[in-house]
Amino acid sequence: xxxxxxxxxxxxxxxxxxxxxxxxxxxxxxxxxxxxxxxxxxxxxxxxxxxxxxxxxxxxxxxxxxxxxxxxxxxxxxxxxxxxxxxxxxxxxxxxxxxxxx
Amino acid sequence: xxxxxxxxxxxxxxxxxxxxxxxxxxxxxxxxxxxxxxxxxxxxxxxxxxxxxxxxxxxxxxxxxxxxxxxxxxxxxxxxxxxxxxxxxxxxxxxxxxxxxxxxxxxxxxxxxxxxxxxxxxxxxxxxxxxxxxx
Numbered sequence: 001x002x003x004x005x006x007x008x009x010x011x012x013x014x015x016x017x018x019x020x021x022x023x024x025x026x027x028x029x030x031x032x033x034x035x036x037x038x039x040x041x042x043x044x045x046x047x048x049x050x051x052x053x054x055x056x057x058x059x060x061x062x063x064x065x066x067x068x069x070x071x072x073x074x075x076x077x078x079x080x081x082x083x084x085x086x087x088x089x090x091x092x093x094x095x096x097x098x099x100x101x102x
Numbered sequence: 103x104x105x106x107x108x109x110x111x112x113x114x115x116x117x118x119x120x121x122x123x124x125x126x127x128x129x130x131x132x133x134x135x136x137x138x139x140x141x142x143x144x145x146x147x148x149x150x151x152x153x154x155x156x157x158x159x160x161x162x163x164x165x166x167x168x169x170x171x172x173x174x175x176x177x178x179x180x181x182x183x184x185x186x187x188x189x190x191x192x193x194x195x196x197x198x199x200x201x202x203x204x205x206x207x208x209x210x211x212x213x214x215x216x217x218x219x220x221x222x223x224x225x226x227x228x229x230x231x232x233x234x235x236x237x
Binding site for chain 1: 105106109153156157158159160161162163164165167168171200201204205208209212
């Protein structure tokens with residue numbers, strides 16, 4: 001579930017990055033790299049787990065699924081926090097730099 | 103357990119490589135070269151490497167969060183909970199050498215393919231621009 005949620009996040013963020021110039025200006029590209037990097041790494045983890053568990057990999061217990069989904073959403077929240085901090089540091093629209101002028 | 107350590111270590115190595123390449127580009131890149139690069143829309147090697155760094159660091163950060171979630175890493179020495187006894191350390195090393203190396207190889211491989219596709223696309227665009235200029 002964590003892999004699935006991260007892949008969906010990666011695809012959504014990539015589409016937003018591609019479609020919107022404003023999003024590119026807002027450094028959404030960082031989220032693309034984070035989600036794609038993690039998706040590729042978790043894919044390897046999933047393949048290793050599949051080799052070990054075989055078909056049981058596709059029938060996880062409900063409790064594990066809920067826990068993994070909660071983790072997936074938390075991962076997205078963590079990535080968003082990293083992105084916001086990066087955005088505030090880079091300040092592409094000079095909002096923080098010009099705050100005294102306002 | 104600690105599979106993310108391998109791509110994390112690779113990220114540190116590629117960051118150092120990026121800094122060296124960047125320094126080399128600044129030292130040896132003259133105005134003519136810059137103009138030529140702009141004409142064919144050629145991307146710098148350091149720009150390509152930065153993309154790999156972001157993939158590796160981004161992935162490692164999220165995986166580190168997942169390991170923290172599962173209680174496999176801790177914010178104090180020895181950082182890996184499995185490092186507290188020798189038996190579980192063998193498992194950590196096994197996972198690092200199989201899954202960890204696999205992660206690093208796959209991320210680098212996908213970055214390589216992405217870089218090759220972008221390079222081919224840039225070359226095609228430059229050729230098209232050259233052809234339209236001569237017509």
